[in-house]
Amino acid sequence: xxxxxxxxxxxxxxxxxxxxxxxxxxxxxxxxxxxxxxxxxxxxxxxxxxxxxxxxxxxxxxxxxxxxxxxxxxxxxxxxxxxxxxxxxxxxxxxxxxxxxxxxxxxxxxxxxxxxxxxxxxxxxxxxxxxxxxxxxxxxxxxxxxxxxxxxxxxxxxxxxxxxxxxxxxxxxxxxxxxxxxxxxxxxxxxxxxxxxxxxxxxxxxxxxxxxxxxxxxxxxxxxxxxxxxxxxxxxxxxxxxxxxxxxxxxxxxxxxxxxxxxxxxxxxxxxxxxxxxxxxxx
Amino acid sequence: xxxxxxxxxxxxxxxxxxxxxxxxxxxxxxxxxxxxxxxxxxxxxxxxxxxxxxxxxxxxxxxxxxxxxxxxxxxxxxxxxxxxxxxxxxxxxxxxxxxxxxxxxxxxxxxxxxxxxxxxxxxxxxxxxxxxxxxxxxxxxxxxxxxxxxxxxxxxxxxxxxxxxxxxxxxxxxxxxxxxxxxxxxxxxxxxxxxxxxxxxxxxxxxxxxxxxxxxxxxxxxxxxxxxxxxxxxxxxxxxxxxxxxxxxxxxxxxxxxxxxxxxxxxxxxxxxxxxxxxxxxxxxxxxxxxxxxxxxxxxxxxxxxxxxxxxxxxxxxxxxxxxxxxxxxxxxxxxxxxxxxxxxxxxxxxxxxxxxxxxxxxxxxxxxxxxxxxxxxxxxxxxxxxxxxxxxxxxxxxxxxxxxxxxxxxxxxxxxxxxxxxxxxxxxxxxxxxxxxxxxxxxxxxxxxxxxxxxxxx
Numbered sequence: 001x002x003x004x005x006x007x008x009x010x011x012x013x014x015x016x017x018x019x020x021x022x023x024x025x026x027x028x029x030x031x032x033x034x035x036x037x038x039x040x041x042x043x044x045x046x047x048x049x050x051x052x053x054x055x056x057x058x059x060x061x062x063x064x065x066x067x068x069x070x071x072x073x074x075x076x077x078x079x080x081x082x083x084x085x086x087x088x089x090x091x092x093x094x095x096x097x098x099x100x101x102x103x104x105x106x107x108x109x110x111x112x113x114x115x116x117x118x119x120x121x122x123x124x125x126x127x128x129x130x131x132x133x134x135x136x137x138x139x140x141x142x143x144x145x146x147x148x149x150x151x152x153x154x155x156x157x158x159x160x161x162x163x164x165x166x167x168x169x170x171x172x173x174x175x176x177x178x179x180x181x182x183x184x185x186x187x188x189x190x191x192x193x194x195x196x197x198x199x200x201x202x203x204x205x206x207x208x209x210x211x212x213x214x215x216x217x218x219x220x221x222x223x224x225x226x227x228x229x230x231x232x233x234x235x236x237x238x239x240x241x242x243x244x245x246x247x248x249x250x251x252x253x254x255x256x257x258x259x260x261x262x263x264x265x266x267x268x269x270x271x272x273x274x275x276x277x278x279x280x281x282x283x
Numbered sequence: 284x285x286x287x288x289x290x291x292x293x294x295x296x297x298x299x300x301x302x303x304x305x306x307x308x309x310x311x312x313x314x315x316x317x318x319x320x321x322x323x324x325x326x327x328x329x330x331x332x333x334x335x336x337x338x339x340x341x342x343x344x345x346x347x348x349x350x351x352x353x354x355x356x357x358x359x360x361x362x363x364x365x366x367x368x369x370x371x372x373x374x375x376x377x378x379x380x381x382x383x384x385x386x387x388x389x390x391x392x393x394x395x396x397x398x399x400x401x402x403x404x405x406x407x408x409x410x411x412x413x414x415x416x417x418x419x420x421x422x423x424x425x426x427x428x429x430x431x432x433x434x435x436x437x438x439x440x441x442x443x444x445x446x447x448x449x450x451x452x453x454x455x456x457x458x459x460x461x462x463x464x465x466x467x468x469x470x471x472x473x474x475x476x477x478x479x480x481x482x483x484x485x486x487x488x489x490x491x492x493x494x495x496x497x498x499x500x501x502x503x504x505x506x507x508x509x510x511x512x513x514x515x516x517x518x519x520x521x522x523x524x525x526x527x528x529x530x531x532x533x534x535x536x537x538x539x540x541x542x543x544x545x546x547x548x549x550x551x552x553x554x555x556x557x558x559x560x561x562x563x564x565x566x567x568x569x570x571x572x573x574x575x576x577x578x579x580x581x582x583x584x585x586x587x588x589x590x591x592x593x594x595x596x597x598x599x600x601x602x603x604x605x606x607x608x609x610x611x612x613x614x615x616x617x618x619x620x621x622x623x624x625x626x627x628x629x630x631x632x633x634x635x636x637x638x639x640x641x642x643x644x645x646x647x648x649x650x651x652x653x654x655x656x657x658x659x660x661x662x663x664x665x666x667x668x669x670x671x672x673x674x675x676x677x678x679x680x681x682x683x684x685x686x687x688x689x690x691x692x693x694x695x696x697x698x699x700x701x702x703x704x705x706x707x708x709x710x711x712x713x714x715x716x717x718x719x720x721x722x723x724x725x726x727x728x729x730x731x732x733x734x735x736x737x738x739x740x741x742x
Contacts, residue, residue, distance in 0.1 A: 003556075003559030003560075003562065003563055003588070004556075004559065007555045007559055010555070011556075113387050113576065115579070118587075124589070131588065131589065133587045136587070206580075207387075207576050207579055207580065209387060246556065247556045247559070250545075250553060251559065251560045251563070259553075
């Protein structure tokens with residue numbers, strides 16, 4: 001049981017951090033950003049190049065990777081801005097951007113899998129029946145910091161309050177003098193940064209190629225949908241629940257693809273049972 | 284233009300600039316090194332320097348090592364003009380060589396790897412060729428086993444080359460059906476036994492996974508008691524499932540205690556959870572039927588979980604295990620693989636090392652590994668067939684020669700294959716080796732430890 005909890009917490013934290021990016025953009029602009037995994041992948045590859053190939057310090061390389069993802073997301077938003085009133089066009093636009101980013105990564109780093117060394121390889125924490133490596137602790141810690149930090153930011157920071165206002169009613173926020181366009185840019189950049197952070201954190205756990213973040217897409221999207229595409233704490237909880245259920249499923253069954261089947265069922269159920277949760281705004 | 288828009292555009296330009304910079308720096312590193320080597324370099328490892336050829340007791344396995352220099356036959360007799368065949372001239376024979384130039388396994392297709400892959404051809408060419416004809420390697424991309432890429436390449440190749448070769452299992456499976464239809468002789472390394480046995484124009488040089496799996500129960504009984512908990516982890520592909528079924532059938536007959544049976548996918552969550560399942564069940568011997576990427580995933584997850592079974596076993600894909608070893612910076616002490624080739628300590632291995640040093644002077648110590656037999660061993664079989672087919676070379680003549688003259692031949696570089704009219708059993712025996720770059724007491728130890736150097740059909 002301890003291994004189910006350890007693995008579920010670690011993997012679920014990764015899913016949650018990826019899912020945060022979906023939620024941020026959706027609740028602010030009503031757009032499902034299908035380029036989100038690729039935006040994170042680009043940042044992760046920059047991190048890989050700087051840390052592994054150029055031997056930069058870990059934190060500096062990670063910051064550059066996260067920063068690049070934020071910039072790419074921001075540039076994506078600017079590119080798609082003329083279509084902002086049309087969610088379908090925006091969605092198709094993000095698909096296109098995702099394709100371009102994948103092409104870029106294939107051209108630059110090719111499809112050859114890269115192997116990122118473990119962070120803090122000598123660190124292992126064991127208590128009760130649980131066991132966490134340094135890399136796993138980093139992932140779980142990041143989820144806690146992001147969730148709490150975002151909660152405080154949205155509650156107390158002036159920009160955070162403005163972002164909430166825009167998410168609730170962009171038209172009213174405009175009348176109140178809030179620059180909606182600026183808030184949208186901030187949201188996209190923050191979402192991109194979270195994608196980059198997820199990419200950096202997950203890279204030591206996976207054979208890293210231009211498609212590696214896409215493997216997380218279904219799980220992250222399910223977490224976001226379970227949270228109604230709105231609440232970050234609920235998204236974190238949903239991500240961890242998915243991680244735990246997945247760990248238990250793999251432990252109990254021999255059927256390949258069962259986790260994916262379960263996730264698709266959950267997505268369909270979420271869309272059927274709570275369609276109103278996706279009706280973000282009426283502006 | 285507003286100031287804000289200008290700022291945003293500036294940011295966008297910076298983003299594009301950063302992408303270009305990272306692109307440039309990455310290009311520099313993609314020229315010749317493999318991903319695994321890159322990672323190992325970062326870790327400060329010396330990646331699998333398998334050229335250390337210790338003096339060893341003479342191998343009994345390689346008494347029939349064919350000396351290529353002695354087997355070159357006379358050129359075509361004057362007055363007997365060659366009738367012609369696709370890919371063959373009076374001076375050359377074109378062989379289509381399918382490699383993963385794109386896709387997840389493209390690390391096996393660097394310029395250096397290609398040069399090492401060509402050593403078997405270089406060797407026979409330097410000795411005068413086959414009946415006076417030089418072998419010409421024509422490279423085709425298989426997209427790392429991608430069926431669409433392989434099919435497209437095959438369509439090009441079938442009208443350009445005389446025969447074909449491949450090293451990736453999925454590629455071979457795709458090629459087998461096409462070779463059957465086009466009647467193009469194809470020599471492959473790994474291939475799904477259920478496909479290989481029914482594909483008459485395809486000649487497998489490596490034991491099928493299910494063949495290896497039928498040997499595995501005897502080997503387990505030679506190292507452990509029958510009640511030792513065993514777990515079988517397999518790729519959810521026809522090849523993997525066929526090998527699993529073969530193993531379970533033999534294990535059941537032998538009374539082995541198989542307590543876990545589970546598929547594996549190279550997804551991090553899957554690997555960590557599967558390792559947890561093996562550990563929690565108390566599995567002491569893991570039979571991992573997989574390619575390289577799941578192997579890397581599983582060994583990394585095992586390291587994270589502190590799971591160290593008494594034995595990690597794998598079927599005849601030792602080259603994969605070598606790849607895995609370098610990618611994860613060394614395998615556990617208990618890793619063992621059934622191999623399709625002798626190790627480098629043997630007479631055949633030393634001959635191979637000599638040839639690589641001779642024809643690929645750029646190869647460093649760590650570049651010459653037993654993985655090279657993945658290509659060298661099938662090349663030796665192909666050359667045997669070409670020699671036997673005679674100077675009036677036709678595809679049908681080569682086909683007949685493979686069935687009649689190559690079947691059962693002990694080249695020393697791989698287990699003797701069994702081919703015949705309607706029969707493609709392939710090699711029925713395997714070698715056993717422990718891969719290089721092992722972890723001994725937590726320290727990478729770049730040595731080869733050979734458990735055995737003879738072909739076994741039982742242990």
